[in-house]
Amino acid sequence: xxxxxxxxxxxxxxxxxxxxxxxxxxxxxxxxxxxxxxxxxxxxxxxxxxxxxxxxxxxxxxxxxxxxxxxxxxxxxxxxxxxxxxxxxxxxxxxxxxxxxxxxxxxxxxxxxxxxxxxxxxxxxxxxxxxxxxxxxxxxxxxxxxxxxxxxxxxxxxxxxxxxxxxxxxxx
Amino acid sequence: xxxxxxxxxxxxxxxxxxxxxxxxxxxxxxxxxxxxxxxxxxxxxxxxxxxxxxxxxxxxxxxxxxxxxxxxxxxxxxxxxxxxxxxxxxxxxxxxxxxxxxxxxxxxxxxxxxxxxxxxxxxxxxxxxxxxxxxxxxxxxxxxxxxxxxxxxxxxxxxxxxxxxxxxxxxxxxxxxxxxxxxxxxxxxxxxxxxxxxxxxxxxxxxxxxxxxxxxxxxxxxxxxxxxxxxxxxxxxxxxxxxxxxxxxxxxxxxxxxxxxxxxxxxxxxxxxxxxxxxxxxxxxxxxxxxxxxxxxxxxxxxxxxxxxxxxxxxxxxxxxxxxxxxxxxxxxxxxxxxxxxxxxxxxxxxxxxxxxxxxxxxxxxxxxxxxxxxxxxxxxxxxxxxxxxxxxxxxxxxxxxxxxxxxxxxxxxxxxxxxxxxxxxxxxxxxxxxxxxxxxxxxxxxxxxxxxxxxxxxxxxxxxxxxxxxxxxxxxxxxxxxxxxxxxxxxxxxxxxxxxxxxxxxxxxxxxxxxxxxxxxxxxxxxxxxxxxxxxxxxxxxxxxxxxxxxxxxxxxxxxxxxxxxxxxxxxxxxxxxxxxxxxxxxxxxxxxxxxxxxxxxxxxxxxxxxxxxxxxxxxxxxxxxxxxxxxxxxxxxxxxxxxxxxxxx
Numbered sequence: 102x103x104x105x106x107x108x109x110x111x112x113x114x115x116x117x118x119x120x121x122x123x124x125x126x127x128x129x130x131x132x133x134x135x136x137x138x139x140x141x142x143x144x145x146x147x148x149x150x151x152x153x154x155x156x157x158x159x160x161x162x163x164x165x166x167x168x169x170x171x172x173x174x175x176x177x178x179x180x181x182x183x184x185x186x187x188x189x190x191x192x193x194x195x196x197x198x199x200x201x202x203x204x205x206x207x208x209x210x211x212x213x214x215x216x217x218x219x220x221x222x223x224x225x226x227x228x229x230x231x232x233x234x235x236x237x238x239x240x241x242x243x244x245x246x247x248x249x250x251x252x253x254x255x256x257x258x259x260x261x262x263x264x265x266x267x268x269x270x271x272x273x
Numbered sequence: 274x275x276x277x278x279x280x281x282x283x284x285x286x287x288x289x290x291x292x293x294x295x296x297x298x299x300x301x302x303x304x305x306x307x308x309x310x311x312x313x314x315x316x317x318x319x320x321x322x323x324x325x326x327x328x329x330x331x332x333x334x335x336x337x338x339x340x341x342x343x344x345x346x347x348x349x350x351x352x353x354x355x356x357x358x359x360x361x362x363x364x365x366x367x368x369x370x371x372x373x374x375x376x377x378x379x380x381x382x383x384x385x386x387x388x389x390x391x392x393x394x395x396x397x398x399x400x401x402x403x404x405x406x407x408x409x410x411x412x413x414x415x416x417x418x419x420x421x422x423x424x425x426x427x428x429x430x431x432x433x434x435x436x437x438x439x440x441x442x443x444x445x446x447x448x449x450x451x452x453x454x455x456x457x458x459x460x461x462x463x464x465x466x467x468x469x470x471x472x473x474x475x476x477x478x479x480x481x482x483x484x485x486x487x488x489x490x491x492x493x494x495x496x497x498x499x500x501x502x503x504x505x506x507x508x509x510x511x512x513x514x515x516x517x518x519x520x521x522x523x524x525x526x527x528x529x530x531x532x533x534x535x536x537x538x539x540x541x542x543x544x545x546x547x548x549x550x551x552x553x554x555x556x557x558x559x560x561x562x563x564x565x566x567x568x569x570x571x572x573x574x575x576x577x578x579x580x581x582x583x584x585x586x587x588x589x590x591x592x593x594x595x596x597x598x599x600x601x602x603x604x605x606x607x608x609x610x611x612x613x614x615x616x617x618x619x620x621x622x623x624x625x626x627x628x629x630x631x632x633x634x635x636x637x638x639x640x641x642x643x644x645x646x647x648x649x650x651x652x653x654x655x656x657x658x659x660x661x662x663x664x665x666x667x668x669x670x671x672x673x674x675x676x677x678x679x680x681x682x683x684x685x686x687x688x689x690x691x692x693x694x695x696x697x698x699x700x701x702x703x704x705x706x707x708x709x710x711x712x713x714x715x716x717x718x719x720x721x722x723x724x725x726x727x728x729x730x731x732x733x734x735x736x737x738x739x740x741x742x743x744x745x746x747x748x749x750x751x752x753x754x755x756x757x758x759x760x761x762x763x764x765x766x767x768x769x770x771x772x773x774x775x776x777x778x779x780x781x782x783x784x785x786x787x788x789x790x791x792x793x794x795x796x797x798x799x800x801x802x803x804x805x806x807x808x809x810x811x812x813x814x815x816x817x818x819x820x821x822x823x824x825x826x827x828x829x830x831x832x833x834x835x836x837x838x839x840x841x842x843x844x845x846x847x848x849x850x851x852x853x854x855x856x857x858x859x860x861x862x863x864x865x866x867x868x869x870x871x872x873x874x875x876x877x878x879x880x881x882x883x884x885x886x887x888x889x890x891x892x893x894x895x896x897x898x899x900x901x902x903x904x905x906x907x908x909x910x911x912x913x914x915x916x917x918x919x920x921x922x923x924x
Contacts, residue, residue: 118343125339130332147333147537154339215320230288231324237290256284263316 139182153178172242218265223258404527418695420629421447446630450693470564477635481511485563500643506691514558526842528817538578590616647682664688664703671767699757707752712745714754721821729775737844748773790828809916847902857895
């Protein structure tokens with residue numbers, strides 16, 4: 102995921118609402134998808150996305166560029182998602198299949214089965230790295246953990262998902 | 274190294290993490306001999322494939338919601354929508370739901386494109402909602418809406434070089450059947466002393482009031498007030514701009530409505546449609562009440578977000594049309610360059626409620642002078658005595674309830690019974706002494722003849738700027754007309770249900786003399802039998818258009834035929850398309866200074882822009898095609914779809 106034009110970022114940090122709107126336009130899709138993967142609920146994903154950008158606007162002045170902007174934004178989104186889930190006391194553990202078509206329905210079914218098999222702790226880094234293309238460092242920034250933790254969680258996520266798939270295959 | 278350590282390294286390598294030279298070497302060495310770890314690597318890639326080719330959920334556009342909240346945070350209050358329904362209401366729902374929303378939500382964007390920040394739609398596409406769903410939904414919602422109040426923000430760009438932006442608010446109140454108020458308050462800080470565009474329009478049944486600064490060339494303009502008393506029910510001369518509540522006129526014609534997609538506006542599921550500005554004027558009634566407003570080009574695009582449950586318009590924006598004509602027009606008005614993707618005017622709902630407004634809202638301010646429309650109210654019991662006959666005045670017509678009976682002040686000596694329900698209305702006029710030379714009521718001799726179910730005929734005209742859809746019925750001993758904002762089919766059904774048998778137009782109406790020419794309305798078959806050349810209809814007409822009527826024109830030197838082609842629902846925009854045919858071998862002499870020569874499927878033709886008229890000759894038949902709202906390209910498309918032209922154009 103590309104970071105924004107530094108000039109836009111600077112203007113937004115200086116309180117330029119128009120520049121911030123550009124950032125919202127650029128990243129709302131990614132943030133929403135992330136929130137959706139996290140919450141598995143369209144309405145919750147909407148709320149998380151709005152709240153995440155509002156918090157980002159509030160705290161943008163404090164963004165010092167230690168991490169990539171996108172990692173920082175995802176971390177906020179993740180925190181918002183956690184808050185929402187806590188507030189509503191709901192966490193949809195099951196991965197709801199998403200309606201639509203795909204080039205390989207078999208692969209989709211498998212993925213859902215596999216994602217079902219892993220805990221949220223492992224699903225998060227897997228989604229960030231595999232689906233959103235974040236590096237380990239970026240994923241670590243988002244999740245607030247060390248790079249080594251991401252590394253081992255990715256491994257365990259893959260192992261668990263593959264085991265789940267193997268079980269599925271045997272069961273068929 | 275054990276399997277676990279190898280898998281960990283493999284996992285990192287798959288994710289593009291750099292491994293040390295030593296780790297890499299050890300990894301390769303292990304893989305050569307370990308089938309289990311090779312299987313892990315294959316499995317990991319398979320997972321990746323599945324993950325990246327999963328269908329991405331359709332992403333909503335939340336920019337407005339986010340920026341509303343951000344604006345509030347930044348000290349710039351932005352709209353928040355609140356829809357309030359009366360508590361404990363047991364009346365029937367005004368929120369008809371259409372096709373299931375969830376079924377049509379998702380498009381096939383791939384996660385693969387998501388990773389690189391792929392394209393997403395604004396608004397969501399994959400909508401199964403058709404334009405007819407929208408028009409029918411609105412028509413259904415209009416019946417039964419008994420009260421409404423709302424506040425909107427109006428944002429305008431480029432009023433003048435000095436006033437690049439204006440901000441106003443508009444409040445709207447409605448209570449059925451015919452109470453309405455509209456207030457516009459101008460919040461703009463003008464650089465010089467300027468009369469703000471503060472407006473008010475109040476309708477309370479038979480009284481109508483409008484006030485606002487007169488449009489004038491100077492910065493300070495005198496305020497003017499107009500009052501109409503004894504107003505005719507649902508008078509279009511003293512109108513009630515209820516499209517702000519539900520765009521029943523603007524979106525009456527499914528053929529002219531483009532459904533752009535679905536999304537969410539102000540946190541509510543919404544559907545977005547587009548119509549050209551010339552058809553959306555009922556959504557901008559404030560422009561004609563008074564004050565100064567920026568100009569709009571007829572083809573500017575109006576994008577309307579409608580609440581998917583109630584069909585209330587939540588936001589509508591005007592986007593500049595593109596093209597040389599618009600540029601030239603903009604230059605005339607001294608407008609700056611206006612990019613097509615930037616809205617130049619927007620109306621945004623801030624607050625919508627179904628609570629009944631306080632009755633005082635509709636108080637008409639005291640004014641010294643007024644105009645009298647002359648509609649004299651009369652009770653149903655007194656009608657017969659007053660009018661001299663007993664009118665057709667059933668309790669309900671077209672499913673609407675009788676609400677007012679008046680005696681209009683005109684020569685027809687008739688009665689007018691008004692029916693209403695919610696925003697839907699129907700006026701039923703009747704007279705026993707009609708001696709005009711055209712159908713009774715606002716219906717012309719070129720109206721479409723419609724056979725009614727149950728027998729008889731009626732003459733129908735689509736809605737226009739001045740009138741609703743209407744039909745006239747000429748029966749033995751009586752003449753009636755119906756005018757309504759109901760859909761065409763419902764209006765015709767209401768006409769068919771009346772206890773009268775419509776007769777064809779008498780010869781006195783069908784036959785006219787215009788100078789030396791005689792014009793006679795007749796059927797297409799009769800016209801074909803009367804002229805020595807074939808009469809062929811264009812195959813390509815604007816959507817919704819059909820043949821309304823045919824006239825034979827005898828100017829003494831030969832016989833011609835004029836076909837009137839009209840939109841079945843609404844006349845606004847294009848108007849009537851006329852196709853005139855006549856035996857001739859040369860074009861008539863030029864009559865305008867601004868004509869140009871054009872190619873009509875290989876034949877030299879002539880185009881007259883001020884009349885939107887195209888003329889050409891083929892097979893010794895002169896053809897003239899014109900329509901007020903069509904441009905050359907559209908006229909050419911119609912022209913080349915007529916009989917032989919079509920064949921040659923196709924070949």
